[in-house]
Amino acid sequence: MLKKSKRHHKNNKYDKYEHDLKLIELLNTQAQAIKIYLIADIFFYYFAEAELQSAYVEYYGGESDNYYENIFLIKGSYLSLLASLIISNVSFIAYDLNTKNNKGIIDYSKEGDKEIITASVYTVMLFYINSIGATALYYRENLCKAEIDDGWLEISKIQLTSYIIRFFADYLTLSETLEGIELIKSKYSNVKIDYRNVQNPDSTAIMAAILYLIQRIMLFFVNFRVYAYMYDACVQIADINYLLPNEMPILGSTFGIIADTFALDGFIKIYRRNIDKPVFGR
Numbered sequence: 001m002l003k004k005s006k007r008h009h010k011n012n013k014y015d016k017y018e019h020d021l022k023l024i025e026l027l028n029t030q031a032q033a034i035k036i037y038l039i040a041d042i043f044f045y046y047f048a049e050a051e052l053q054s055a056y057v058e059y060y061g062g063e064s065d066n067y068y069e070n071i072f073l074i075k076g077s078y079l080s081l082l083a084s085l086i087i088s089n090v091s092f093i094a095y096d097l098n099t100k101n102n103k104g105i106i107d108y109s110k111e112g113d114k115e116i117i118t119a120s121v122y123t124v125m126l127f128y129i130n131s132i133g134a135t136a137l138y139y140r141e142n143l144c145k146a147e148i149d150d151g152w153l154e155i156s157k158i159q160l161t162s163y164i165i166r167f168f169a170d171y172l173t174l175s176e177t178l179e180g181i182e183l184i185k186s187k188y189s190n191v192k193i194d195y196r197n198v199q200n201p202d203s204t205a206i207m208a209a210i211l212y213l214i215q216r217i218m219l220f221f222v223n224f225r226v227y228a229y230m231y232d233a234c235v236q237i238a239d240i241n242y243l244l245p246n247e248m249p250i251l252g253s254t255f256g257i258i259a260d261t262f263a264l265d266g267f268i269k270i271y272r273r274n275i276d277k278p279v280f281g282r
Contacts, residue, residue: 020184022097026090027181027278033086034174034282036079041167043076048160055156058148070138077134081127087282088120094280112273115266116281122259123282126252133248140245143238146229155225162218169211173282176204180278202271205279209264212282216260220253 050069057063095113146152179201227246234242263281270279 017188019097020187023094023278024181024184026094026097026280027177027184030087030090030280030282031174031177031181033083033090034170034177036083036086037170037282038167038174040076040079040083041163041170043072043079044163045160045167047072047076048156048163052153052156052160055148055153059153070134073134074131074138077127077131081124081131084120084123084127084282087280088117088124091117091120091281098277112266112269115262115269119259119263119266120281122255122262126256126259129248129252129255133245133252136248137245140242143242144230144234146226146233151225152229155222158218159222162215162222165211165215165218169208169215170282172204172208172211176201176208176279179204183278201279202267205267205281206264206271208282209260209267213257213260213264216253216256220250220257223249223253 047069050072054069095117098113183201223246227243227250230243230246266281267279270277
């Protein structure tokens with residue numbers, strides 16, 4: 001019986017090691033997806049910066065061409081869609097790994113994990129809608145333009161600020177992912193570690209989630225105001241379908257706010273469980 005017990009203990013230890021290796025692999029995949037997000041952030045920043053500069057040119061009576069800024073928007077949108085699909089897949093696999101007990105039965109009592117995978121699905125929907133909207137905007141014939149006034153300049157500045165906030169949020173998410181990898185590796189270190197000094201990724205994930213929610217609310221406001229400007233300028237000239245590329249970002253941002261709310265709620269619940277574990281999702 002003693003030998004059997006030792007063998008069983010050894011097998012459990014090996015299973016945990018294999019489990020942790022799978023988690024590290026998933027975290028590395030998530031880190032690569034976050035890097036794609038960061039590249040997308042650069043394109044979004046260029047888009048918002050170009051829009052702001054074009055607005056200033058037109059505000060002072062000049063003519064501007066939004067051809068290049070729309071290309072930046074398309075590239076950022078499709079890169080974000082790709083990254084969101086990768087992270088959603090990672091979140092589902094991690095949920096399956098983290099919620100199964102030794103008998104292979106999923107334990108649905110663990111709070112936070114379900115909110116994270118729900119958020120990942122809404123995030124995919126967000127960037128899918130935004131990608132379609134950005135493409136439609138690029139190919140739309142320029143029949144009318146919004147009047148550039150002080151209000152338009154203000155929402156252009158808010159849009160630029162929101163993408164800067166998103167960049168910092170993605171940077172925090174990358175840091176949180178790398179912290180998760182180090183947290184797992186520290187379990188197998190030969191050096192005695194005081195886990196009170198090991199950075200818990202939960203708090204970093206919460207900070208990132210708060211920033212994501214703030215920037216998404218800002219973009220919802222921007223999208224709604226842009227639609228209002230375009231409606232006033234184009235409703236008497238163009239067909240109502242002409243404004244569809246301006247309506248889609250509003251719908252996308254709505255899904256984004258839902259996603260970020262679920263994510264923040266999930267990360268807070270995971271933090272309250274007070275366990276040292278890596279964080280998946282964005």
